[in-house]
Amino acid sequence: MPNMSPKKNEMPSQNPEIRRNNYEEVALGYTEEIAVAEAERCLGCKHMPCVTGCPVGIKIPHFIKKIADRDFEGAYRIIAESSSLPAVCGRVCPQESQCEAKCVRGLKGEPVGIGRLERFAADRHNDTVTELPEKPEPNGHRVAVVGSGPSGLACAGDLARKGYAVTVFEALHTAGGVLVYGIPEFRLPKAIVKKEIDTLCALGVTIETNMVIGKVLSVDELLGDGFEAVFIGTGAGLPRFMGIPGENLCGVYSANEFLTRINLMKAYRDGSATPLMNAKNVAVVGGGNVAMDAARCAKRLGAENVYIVYRRGEAELPARAEEVEHAKEEGIIFRLLTNPTEILPDENGSVGGIRCVEMGLGEPDESGRRRPVEIEGSDFTIDVDCVVMSIGTSPNPLIKSTTDGLECTKWGGIVTDENGLTSRSAVYAGGDAVTGAATVILAMGAGKTAAKAIDEYIQSK
Amino acid sequence: MYPILHKEYLNPTVVRMDILAPLVAKKAQAGQFIILRTDEDGERIPLTIADYDREAGTVRIIFQKVGATTEKLAAMNAGDCLSDFAGPLGRATETEGLRKVAVVGGGVGCAIAYPVAKKLHESGCEVHAVVGFRTCDLVILEDDFRAVSDKFILMSDDGTAGEKGLVTDALRTLIESGEQYDEVIAIGPLVMMKFVAALTKEFGIKTIVSMNPIMIDGTGMCGGCRLTVGGKTKFACVDGPEFDGHEVDFDEAMKRGAMYREFERHAREAACNLLNRKKEGE
Numbered sequence: 001m002p003n004m005s006p007k008k009n010e011m012p013s014q015n016p017e018i019r020r021n022n023y024e025e026v027a028l029g030y031t032e033e034i035a036v037a038e039a040e041r042c043l044g045c046k047h048m049p050c051v052t053g054c055p056v057g058i059k060i061p062h063f064i065k066k067i068a069d070r071d072f073e074g075a076y077r078i079i080a081e082s083s084s085l086p087a088v089c090g091r092v093c094p095q096e097s098q099c100e101a102k103c104v105r106g107l108k109g110e111p112v113g114i115g116r117l118e119r120f121a122a123d124r125h126n127d128t129v130t131e132l133p134e135k136p137e138p139n140g141h142r143v144a145v146v147g148s149g150p151s152g153l154a155c156a157g158d159l160a161r162k163g164y165a166v167t168v169f170e171a172l173h174t175a176g177g178v179l180v181y182g183i184p185e186f187r188l189p190k191a192i193v194k195k196e197i198d199t200l201c202a203l204g205v206t207i208e209t210n211m212v213i214g215k216v217l218s219v220d221e222l223l224g225d226g227f228e229a230v231f232i233g234t235g236a237g238l239p240r241f242m243g244i245p246g247e248n249l250c251g252v253y254s255a256n257e258f259l260t261r262i263n264l265m266k267a268y269r270d271g272s273a274t275p276l277m278n279a280k281n282v283a284v285v286g287g288g289n290v291a292m293d294a295a296r297c298a299k300r301l302g303a304e305n306v307y308i309v310y311r312r313g314e315a316e317l318p319a320r321a322e323e324v325e326h327a328k329e330e331g332i333i334f335r336l337l338t339n340p341t342e343i344l345p346d347e348n349g350s351v352g353g354i355r356c357v358e359m360g361l362g363e364p365d366e367s368g369r370r371r372p373v374e375i376e377g378s379d380f381t382i383d384v385d386c387v388v389m390s391i392g393t394s395p396n397p398l399i400k401s402t403t404d405g406l407e408c409t410k411w412g413g414i415v416t417d418e419n420g421l422t423s424r425s426a427v428y429a430g431g432d433a434v435t436g437a438a439t440v441i442l443a444m445g446a447g448k449t450a451a452k453a454i455d456e457y458i459q460s461k
Numbered sequence: 462m463y464p465i466l467h468k469e470y471l472n473p474t475v476v477r478m479d480i481l482a483p484l485v486a487k488k489a490q491a492g493q494f495i496i497l498r499t500d501e502d503g504e505r506i507p508l509t510i511a512d513y514d515r516e517a518g519t520v521r522i523i524f525q526k527v528g529a530t531t532e533k534l535a536a537m538n539a540g541d542c543l544s545d546f547a548g549p550l551g552r553a554t555e556t557e558g559l560r561k562v563a564v565v566g567g568g569v570g571c572a573i574a575y576p577v578a579k580k581l582h583e584s585g586c587e588v589h590a591v592v593g594f595r596t597c598d599l600v601i602l603e604d605d606f607r608a609v610s611d612k613f614i615l616m617s618d619d620g621t622a623g624e625k626g627l628v629t630d631a632l633r634t635l636i637e638s639g640e641q642y643d644e645v646i647a648i649g650p651l652v653m654m655k656f657v658a659a660l661t662k663e664f665g666i667k668t669i670v671s672m673n674p675i676m677i678d679g680t681g682m683c684g685g686c687r688l689t690v691g692g693k694t695k696f697a698c699v700d701g702p703e704f705d706g707h708e709v710d711f712d713e714a715m716k717r718g719a720m721y722r723e724f725e726r727h728a729r730e731a732a733c734n735l736l737n738r739k740k741e742g743e
Binding site for chain 2: 209
């Protein structure tokens with residue numbers, strides 16, 4: 001008999017008053033007892049609607065059944081068949097708009113906490129299974145992967161399991177891409193990312209850091225150097241700015257810079273070599289997960305007032321519901337239906353304030369969301385000494401500009417077919433470099449799809 | 462890891478190092494830069510490539526001790542290894558079609574101006590080098606410049622080396638004496654580049670400057686290195702580091718460059734104290 005409680009089991013979390021002063025993980029994860037109770041809420045629907053909501057098609061009711069039966073490692077193995085990064089996706093996937101949105105239990109009450117159960121199974125595996133996988137028999141073929149973010153890691157992992165000698169080239173000094181430079185420690189502990197990467201290395205994947213492909217080596221040189229195929233997973237790294245006056249004042253950061261300083265360069269630690277402005281009042285412009293991350297980091301760095309400035313309404317916030325909720329609990333102030341028009345200087349030429357207008361919601365636009373419209377004469381100023389622009393990123397142009405014959409869209413995304421094949425033979429791409437800024441799970445799915453296509457291509461040669 | 466093969470002081474605060482990084486050396490060109498970290502917890506700092514030897518696989522860097530990281534770097538020796546060394550980044554200096562160029566270098570900026578002068582010289586261009594330093598003890602690369610210049614003018618603020626005065630004084634004299642340059646390339650402190658650009662604008666001579674703003678990744682990801690050029694925002698790491706000097710907003714660049722000055726001063730003091738304690742312990 002399933003557990004018919006209409007509510008999800010709550011996620012044990014650090015107290016907001018305490019956590020907003022530390023970088024330890026906010027959500028603490030289910031205990032065995034809570035996980036089993038939550039798993040028992042699953043009706044085990046035969047038609048598995050939840051699976052249709054999962055970009056990589058994890059057999060969700062099957063793994064949940066294993067948890068209900070207390071076969072936790074069995075649950076992990078089912079997830080790992082479809083996902084390369086279970087502990088990561090359990091934490092950062094927008095479940096409420098994917099698998100959980102399709103859950104039958106959600107019709108009357110709350111859906112099953114699929115993400116929380118995924119995380120439980122993955123953490124449980126990581127805590128209890130310490131031996132690394134064995135290296136498969138080499139198949140004698142070499143593949144290069146450019147970028148070590150979610151798509152690159154997923155592609156490398158799947159190919160390595162088939163015996164390919166995979167080399168991953170990373171531009172920065174640490175592998176992980178957005179998982180290490182972007183998502184903060186309190187949401188995704190870096191030890192988890194490292195464990196995933198150690199697993200890949202045990203499978204025989206070689207990671208070469210400090211390799212800016214397009215500069216130090218071109219894609220064509222990789223192909224000429226014995227790599228039979230190249231996967232491009234270079235992400236959407238180029239930050240966008242609004243183009244309003246004052247954006248180059250001292251104290252204005254892109255979210256990428258702000259988060260990179262804090263996460264990758266460890267500015268959150270005392271005595272770090274990385275400087276960051278000591279801001280008292282911070283405005284973060286944007287409403288996505290990255291904006292929430294930046295706002296919550298600013299709070300942890302000691303800012304008194306941190307504002308999310310977003311031009312649409314609460315219902316349109318693109319961030320995961322849990323991140324918005326966490327941000328509110330930590331005291332982030334939401335200035336919704338508000339759009340910046342100018343960043344004002346103080347007497348020293350640093351940020352002194354942000355000029356905004358109020359917005360109303362008009363007719364739905366092409367994205368289906370109601371278009372924000374400026375309310376005339378509603379100008380006002382928020383006093384801030386730091387502004388973080390978190391309004392999206394574009395694909396990095398380094399590969400495009402150095403690879404002949406690589407077809408790209410007007411906005412810089414690499415054009416591929418449904419298997420990730422680009423306009424160049426033997427060159428595949430996936431993740432944000434193709435789609436523009438999206439999610440970890442979509443990038444991971446694209447990496448897996450391309451790995452399958454690369455395997456078929458090389459085996460059929 | 463990237464071994465330091467050679468280290469030498471060019472003046473009391475400027476150090477030259479050759480780093481073994483064969484892949485970077487293979488692609489390096491004048492005008493480009495690298496990003497390095499001395500150790501696992503270090504900052505990423507950009508340094509322009511001063512020279513390279515493709516055969517030996519080495520890249521030469523020249524830097525002044527100005528902050529915590531450059532102090533730490535200067536305390537390293539041949540045989541030590543840098544934990545990270547990525548490049549070559551940015552766009553190379555464009556020298557094609559240039560027949561006569563004035564290369565203006567100021568202070569440690571001469572380390573970057575030299576490979577540009579050398580590249581121009583090797584492509585058959587007539588090079589007039591104007592280099593300036595505060596005082597005679599700080600002069601670097603004099604012989605190197607002489608070897609690649611058709612005309613070489615050394616200036617110092619106090620007159621202890623070459624002529625007394627600023628590089629802009631010498632450049633004005635050259636231009637007013639009738640020298641016709643296809644281009645002026647100025648590399649040095651922001652304030653020097655600002656005044657060189659102001660001078661050449663008077664005469665309508667195209668001027669290229671090399672910008673070295675605060676940077677993290679060097680691949681276009683963070684946008685920390687942004688500048689206003691011709692009213693548009695540019696990223697020095699991917700759009701530069703060289704820009705049209707008549708279009709650059711130098712005042713903004715100076716403000717942005719000073720953003721962390723207080724933090725850097727403290728960090729440098731801390732680094733010096735640590736290095737001194739290590740020395741005493743030896």
